[in-house]
Amino acid sequence: MNAYIQVKNVTATFHETTALDHVSFDIQKGSIVAIIGPNGSGKTTLLKHIIGIETPQEGSVCIDGKSPKQMRHAIGYVPQKFDFDRSIPITVYEFMALDRCGTDKHGVNNIDRVLKEVGAMGVKNQKLGTLSGGQFQRVMIARSLLHQKEILIFDEPSTGIDMAGEETIYDLIVDINKKNNTTCIIVSHELNIVHKYAQQVLCLNKKKICYGVPETVITPETLTALFGHGAGLYHSH
Amino acid sequence: MLEFLSYPFMIRALIAGGVVAVLLGWLGVFVVTRKMSFIGDGIAHASLAGIALAVLVGWAPIPVAVVFAVIIALGIYMLEQKTNMSSDMAIAMMFTTGMAIGILLLNAYEGYQPELISYLFGNILLINSIDLITIVSVGAAMVLLLALYYRQMLFSTFDPTGAYLSGLKPGRYDMLLYVMTAVTVILSIKLVGIILVSALLVTPSSIAKLFAHSFKQFTILAVVCAVIIVYVGLISSYYLDVPSGAMIILVGTGLFICSLLYQTLVSQVKKG
Numbered sequence: 001m002n003a004y005i006q007v008k009n010v011t012a013t014f015h016e017t018t019a020l021d022h023v024s025f026d027i028q029k030g031s032i033v034a035i036i037g038p039n040g041s042g043k044t045t046l047l048k049h050i051i052g053i054e055t056p057q058e059g060s061v062c063i064d065g066k067s068p069k070q071m072r073h074a075i076g077y078v079p080q081k082f083d084f085d086r087s088i089p090i091t092v093y094e095f096m097a098l099d100r101c102g103t104d105k106h107g108v109n110n111i112d113r114v115l116k117e118v119g120a121m122g123v124k125n126q127k128l129g130t131l132s133g134g135q136f137q138r139v140m141i142a143r144s145l146l147h148q149k150e151i152l153i154f155d156e157p158s159t160g161i162d163m164a165g166e167e168t169i170y171d172l173i174v175d176i177n178k179k180n181n182t183t184c185i186i187v188s189h190e191l192n193i194v195h196k197y198a199q200q201v202l203c204l205n206k207k208k209i210c211y212g213v214p215e216t217v218i219t220p221e222t223l224t225a226l227f228g229h230g231a232g233l234y235h236s237h
Numbered sequence: 238m239l240e241f242l243s244y245p246f247m248i249r250a251l252i253a254g255g256v257v258a259v260l261l262g263w264l265g266v267f268v269v270t271r272k273m274s275f276i277g278d279g280i281a282h283a284s285l286a287g288i289a290l291a292v293l294v295g296w297a298p299i300p301v302a303v304v305f306a307v308i309i310a311l312g313i314y315m316l317e318q319k320t321n322m323s324s325d326m327a328i329a330m331m332f333t334t335g336m337a338i339g340i341l342l343l344n345a346y347e348g349y350q351p352e353l354i355s356y357l358f359g360n361i362l363l364i365n366s367i368d369l370i371t372i373v374s375v376g377a378a379m380v381l382l383l384a385l386y387y388r389q390m391l392f393s394t395f396d397p398t399g400a401y402l403s404g405l406k407p408g409r410y411d412m413l414l415y416v417m418t419a420v421t422v423i424l425s426i427k428l429v430g431i432i433l434v435s436a437l438l439v440t441p442s443s444i445a446k447l448f449a450h451s452f453k454q455f456t457i458l459a460v461v462c463a464v465i466i467v468y469v470g471l472i473s474s475y476y477l478d479v480p481s482g483a484m485i486i487l488v489g490t491g492l493f494i495c496s497l498l499y500q501t502l503v504s505q506v507k508k509g
């Protein structure tokens with residue numbers, strides 16, 4: 001069976017520093033894949049290559065036989081950081097309705113539904129800049145759910161969200177994955193999340209350390225290769 | 238009381254002022270959101286090269302300045318995109334280069350050039366019928382473009398990655414915004430002057446930001462503030478017999494200070 005997303009030999013260098021070193025892996029349609037690695041290991045850079053806003057210096061990314069740019073309408077993305085001036089008065093509704101001028105104009109009809117799904121309906125008319133970290137993250141997730149995307153990419157989606165909220169978010173991701181056969185890629189630091197929700201995990205530290213079923217590939221040796229000496233102890237807990 | 242309306246130069250200034258106020262107020266919302274308030278200054282100062290060239294060879298200064306400003310705006314955009322330069326670095330680079338070319342060109346001109354002083358500080362007497370037709374027709378085209386592409390420009394301004402994933406080409410709208418800002422700044426030069434024009438791009442949005450609860454309100458309030466500032470500035474400059482550009486900017490600053498004080502007072506009262 002051909003893989004839905006094929007990452008082949010992707011290499012990225014910024015100012016002579018290697019961010020990704022010949023990374024290759026395949027993702028099957030409808031699966032949930034986690035990416036783990038220390039800070040600066042190239043996780044966000046890899047996501048940028050998958051959504052097509054970065055082009056690899058070497059290698060290629062292929063989605064359903066097409067380039068990421070050609071498939072961009074099928075991708076929903078929740079970035080790790082959303083940089084904006086918090087004093088700008090834009091409401092949550094206005095922010096979510098920005099999508100109205102995109103190729104799929106009907107998604108904005110779903111604003112109320114997706115805000116309810118992530119538990120953020122109460123902030124619909126609030127200014128985006130006044131939201132707490134957790135509320136903001138929920139809004140970002142809600143926005144990625146506006147359209148029925150074939151691929152959803154979450155860069156540390158539970159940042160700033162409390163434990164109960166975190167569970168809700170991941171349950172929601174699994175629910176969408178099952179209901180619509182959506183391929184989900186999640187960057188996470190938390191091994192319990194990876195074990196609980198991901199079918200495959202990519203361990204990345206500029207190059208691929210391992211890729212496979214979490215229970216099989218996450219070992220004390222892998223964790224040491226990723227996070228350094230001492231990290232392997234975490235595995236026993 | 239309305240005797241100023243009997244003077245054709247005031248009528249021309251008020252019509253031209255209304256058009257540029259709407260444009261500067263509207264575009265200012267994007268400029269402030271992008272944190273690139275310096276762009277108006279950069280383009281206006283760099284356009285001195287175009288004005289100096291036109292004066293030297295005897296061409297109409299505004300069309301030459303428009304061409305120069307568009308080149309400068311695209312230069313800033315390309316520097317930002319193709320190099321690692323930040324917006325303010327790219328603007329500063331183009332700003333000083335344009336000014337330097339302008340100074341060299343002016344150096345080649347023999348004798349005093351009173352018209353150039355008017356371009357630096359603004360002079361409503363400078364706006365002739367041809368200028369008015371240019372400002373109204375180009376301004377109307379730009380308002381139409383803004384109305385057509387407002388959402389796309391906002392999406393590209395606020396969330397370029399989201400805009401890209403929605404199938405838009407954010408770079409195209411960024412470029413459109415830069416070019417429109419450049420053209421509007423040049424259209425405003427005769428009214429406000431090279432040195433002061435950027436304030437009219439930023440001050441209305443700064444006032445609107447204090448009161449707006451949504452981006453829609455922010456945009457409408459910025460446009461309304463810009464129109465009020467320009468009209469109060471123009472009319473008071475007529476009665477006080479002072480340069481229009483400086484008066485317009487001081488009215489804007491006064492309105493901003495009053496708004497800030499009012500906001501502070503309201504929040505103090507709310508706190509109890």
